[in-house]
Each structure stands twice: as structure tokens, then as C-alpha cells.
Amino acid sequence: MDRGMVIIVGALLTFASSWLGLVLLPYRQLQNQQPYTASPGDDPYPRQLSEKALAGVGVYSANGCLYCHSQQVRSARFGNWWEGGEMKTGADIRRGWGNRRTVSRDYLHDRPTLLGTMRTGPDLANVGSRYSPAWQHQHLFNPRSFNAWSTMPSFAFLYRREPVEGGKRAETALRLGREWTVNPGYRWRPTDEEWDRILASQPGLADALKAANPGHFDVATPEGKARLLDFWLTTEEADHQVVPTADADHLVAYLLELRKAETPLPEAKE
Ligand code: HEC
CATH class of the missing domain: 1.10.760.10 (Cytochrome c-like domain)
Known part of the structure; x- marks a missing residue:
């Protein structure tokens, strides 16, 4: 232990040099940085956030x-x-x-x-x-509403699903098919029983699909049925809407x- 002094001075020098290089020199170099104005009268860059x-x-x-x-x-x-x-x-x-x-x-x-x-x-x-x-x-x-492969989490909790008041949607309401809004954060698919109930309660659905997609197809065929389901899922809910909270x-x-x-x-x- 006769090298005590060397160890202490060595440790001090090590810390002093990193402080010098990582704190003091960058501070002296950057402390006077100002926003940039290309020519007099221009807005300085960067601008303050609102x-x-x-x-x-x-x-x-x-x-x-x-x-x-x-x-x-x-x-x-x-x-x-x-x-x-x-x-x-x-x-x-x-x-x-x-x-x-x-x-x-x-x-x-x-x-x-x-x-x-x-x-x-x-x-x-x-x-x-x-x-x-x-x-x-x-x-x-829901990032998956754009890219099915997205691994970004859904931040649906920053949004509110609420009934549409007086038949008028809020201007800020998201324009999304019901597959994304019925169960916020997930992509919703009805079960077979739910789908049967929906079809029974929406007798005009097949006509609405035909009106939106003129062409020859039969809703009695499996392909026609799949198109009908797809149509239902990609149209907006009439009675509910999703609006951003203040945080969003x-x-x-x-x-x-x-x-x-x-x-x-x-x-x-x-
Ligand atoms: C687990 C990782 C992860 C987290 C946490 C995350 N993201 Fe993402 N983000 C991604 C991935 C992966 C993509 C690319 C796929 C896509 O567009 O969804 C992405 C894409 C984006 C894009 C589109 C960028 C572009 O140029 O296309 C924006 C904007 C974005 N994220 C914002 C956010 C915000 C805001 C948050 C926090 C509320 C957040 N992300 C949290 C992984 C994440």
C-alpha cells in the first residue's frame, strides 16, 4: 500500500480528464449557440414549439x-x-x-x-x-390500419369511442371502418352468430353493397358473402365515433x- 498517492492522483486525473472532455470543452464550444437567421428579417431557426x-x-x-x-x-x-x-x-x-x-x-x-x-x-x-x-x-x-405488419403498439387509450350525438359526427372524428373502431386497439371480426344477427337487423346491407360496387356478383355465393362481410367491416359505424383526447x-x-x-x-x- 505504498502506492496510495499514485492511485488517488491517477483516479483524480482520470475523472478530471473525462469531465474536461465530456463536460467543460463541449460546454465552452456550444454555450453561445444562437438560432440561425439566413438573412435579416427571416424567422430564426429552430423555432420554439407551440x-x-x-x-x-x-x-x-x-x-x-x-x-x-x-x-x-x-x-x-x-x-x-x-x-x-x-x-x-x-x-x-x-x-x-x-x-x-x-x-x-x-x-x-x-x-x-x-x-x-x-x-x-x-x-x-x-x-x-x-x-x-x-x-x-x-x-x-391503430398502426395496423395502415400496415398489417407494423409492430408499433396501438395507442387507442389516447382516443375516446363515444355515441354520435344528434346524427352529426365531430369534425375531429377518425374516418375508419368499424373493424378498427368496435374494439379500439384491435381488429374486430364478428363471430358467426354475431354476423347472422347483424344480417337479420340490416336488411338493406346487400343493396347498399351493390349500390357502392356496381357489377355482377351474387351475395348468395361464398365469394359474395365474403364481400358483404368485408363491406360491413370497412364502412364507418353510424352510431359511434372515435375522437382524440387532449393528449392525442x-x-x-x-x-x-x-x-x-x-x-x-x-x-x-x-
Ligand atoms: C415498440 C416500438 C414502438 C413504439 C413504442 C412506438 N413506435 Fe412508432 N413505429 C414503430 C414501428 C415499427 C414503425 C414502422 C411501422 C409503422 O408505420 O407503423 C413506427 C412508425 C411510426 C410513425 C411513422 C413514421 C414514418 O416515417 O413512417 C410515427 C409518426 C410513429 N411511429 C410515432 C410514434 C409515437 C408518437 C409513439 C409514442 C406514442 C410511437 N411511435 C411508439 C415502433 C414503435
């Missing part, structure tokens, strides 16, 4: 979106040296996830930054430029404002 979107950040964190989604666009040059040329991995820009790589300035207003750790799903740094509000709501309500509304406002990696920045060359 009130609604800020509330959406909380919903995004609370529901663990960042365990499956990153918010960092990789440079077009990212990849392994042996792949070379056009075949480099991580070509986020070619996938349409942004126009350039993301840099520290893109995250200037983010508290906390939600960079994410893994990419089970696509990168969301610039997802606001890709989809409409209606698409975002339907996808959150805030979350979608946030997703729509995610537009990093779009405005050019001088320090993001590729």
Missing part, C-alpha cells in the same frame, strides 16, 4: 415513443468503410428522413432532447413534413412540428 406541441412532448415521453424512435438524422457519409459508394448503411437522407444531417443547433430549444436510443421504427426528427394530422391520428389509434391532440401537434433537418444550416454540410 404551447400544444410542448404539452405533446410530455405525452411523447410518458408513452415511451423514444424507446423505438430516434430523432437524429445521420450524414449521407455515415456507414462502414468496406461498404463504400452508394451502399453505405444509415443513408437517412436517401430514405427521406431529412434533407441533411442534424447538428447541435437543431436541438437548441429542446428540454430535454429526445434523441432516442434505438430504431425499431423510423427516425422522427423530420416526421412533421411527411404526414397529415388525420394520418397521424389514425396511425396512433397535443401529441399530434408535437409530431407535426418536428421539422428538424429541413432548414439548411451552414455547419451541416451533408
